[in-house]
Amino acid sequence: MIQKKKSNKANIIFILALLILIFVLEQTLPSSSMLLTVVKKSAIYALAAVSMNLLNGFTGLFSLGQAGFMLIGAYVYGMLTIPVADRAAVYQYFDGGIIQFSIVEGLSGVLGNVAGLILGVLISLIIAGAIAGLLAYLVGLPILRLRGDYLAVATLGFAEIIRAFFQWEALGPLTNGSNLLRKFTCLDDFNIVVDGKVAVYLSTTVLVLIVAACILVITLVINSTYGRAFKAIRDDETAAEAMGINLAKHKMMSFVISAFFAGVAGGLLAMYQTTAQAMPFKSAMTYEILLIVVIGGIGSVTGSCLSAFIFIGASEWWLRFLDMEKYNIPGLNILRPGFRKVVFSVVIMIIVLFFRKGIMGENELNIAGFGRWLKQIFTKKKAAVAAAEEGKNNG
């Protein structure tokens, strides 16, 4: 117990240090820096992956509806925060749409700009998640009776239907049909501007803070008595039911919580992209998130976070040079646009082959544990060296 508390402390200090580092980096690096872009995008994907992990990894329900729930979150967030003055321009084909308020604007009028912005965005994100969760509940009623592959197919179908539904012209006054939602409150609105120049950059830090808070809540759920029940369902449904765990209720809980946080992740993605459109929320996005979960380790929260960073970093940044013909070695013209994806696929195959259980398996990254592990390796090496020397002396 004492050791657990100590390692918890170490982890909290580590996360705080990380946040401070991100804050400092944001002030020093140019805002177009690739590192900040990767940090932002991977934070959002980390949240989506952890929410998927809660369902797929901890409850053992193989669902592929993540992109659908993210889409709902992105749209709901966008619809709620477009300033009234801009609505006519955004909903130009639909007479300015039917929603004629913005939560952020409304709260800013009452509470002042700063509090209105923070509270407005948080409330909008929570509503975005809640509506995704509500839809998950309704969809879950019939489809959570399915098992294994059937559930995966049903949720995948649901996500595709949602995507088509949101592009439906008849819903235009609400969703802007197949046109973009834009001009809503986005991450850059958090930067503190003095005299037309950004004094303090906060967009990345705020995003990472929100993601960290969401992941903390998911971790708390996983470590609570309900999370233990989820794991029991994953390990053996029959035994879980025989020990008094109501399967329908607990599966639904996990499904709704997962959808809620996927919705929040969708809202954050909209904030990051500054526009929202149904098109990119394809099943390919779900597969990306699934890959992150698998690479990180099914059943590991820190694994998902770590692999989100690695995955996004590799696909957006570190492997970029493979697409550029100017880096070709003369005579060996293999680098060309698209080659990055070939290498990326091979790397993923290698990871899946050699780390069957992902980077972390079912373990969690623990700073104190990491230190002990390093120490162990070091002492082992020393011991090995000593043993070898002893062997020499004896021989």
Added chain:
Amino acid sequence: MADNVLRVENVTMQFGGVVAVNNLNMEINKGEIVALIGPNGAGKTTAFNVITGVYAPTNGQVSFCGKTIVRNHPQGKMKKLYQGENATRYTAEYRPEGEADKENPDPYRGTAHVLEPTPDKITALGMARTFQNIRLWKSQTVFDNVLIAKHLRRTSNLFTATFRGNKKEEARQREEVLELLKIVGLEDVKDELSTSLPYGKQRRLEIARALATDPKLLLLDEPAAGMNPQETDELTSFIGEIRDQFQITILLIEHHMNLVMDISDRIYVLDFGKLIASGTPNEIQNNQKVIDAYLGVEEDDA
């Protein structure tokens, strides 16, 4: 009877054209250890699954501590297929003849009441079971396996549990689990993975997990399966101990006759789904029908 714990009445379980359990009647009283025995395929585990809600019976009713928990009659396609007895006994149209039934009034008489609760609801009433093939939660430690079973008796909801509003309850549960592990002798391995335990200890853990749900009736499905004689002896005394310590009633299915004869107060014998005998171990040992069922009867003209 006031101290009746489990009453199984006219239970028939038919799968398609196969009658697995045929008109089974059983009664278990408080504090008893009752064994259900029979040759392979006699329908013992099916009977267990009906009692614990895994299957809804085709016909019949099960009551627990005087309360009817499972009840059904042949419906739909089964109406035609049904080969068992008492087909109309539990339907809405049933009217008893004679005076005998007045003593034991049926609260569902005249209603088409069908009760098919899921296993978790039955466990919540105070009936816990173990499995023939051990079903522990594999990725969890010994301690967590028992702790998860405590989830049933929680008072916290999702919100209070997430934001740790249930610290007191959590601490109490952990203490209780530790206590329970001490009693069953698994305290020293509490942090090991459940599947890394030797077979006998896994059985013990399964029983401990069932006990953690605070049952009044414990159902053990072949607790000594795959055990050597020494382990079986240990288990025999262990079952007696937990009956006395937790003041529970036990129904068990078993093939090890030494164990059955040693600890059972009463025995029910099933063969081809039908109850062929019941009584004390002594009576059963000398029952010709039982001996025939186990050893087979020689046919006259070969």
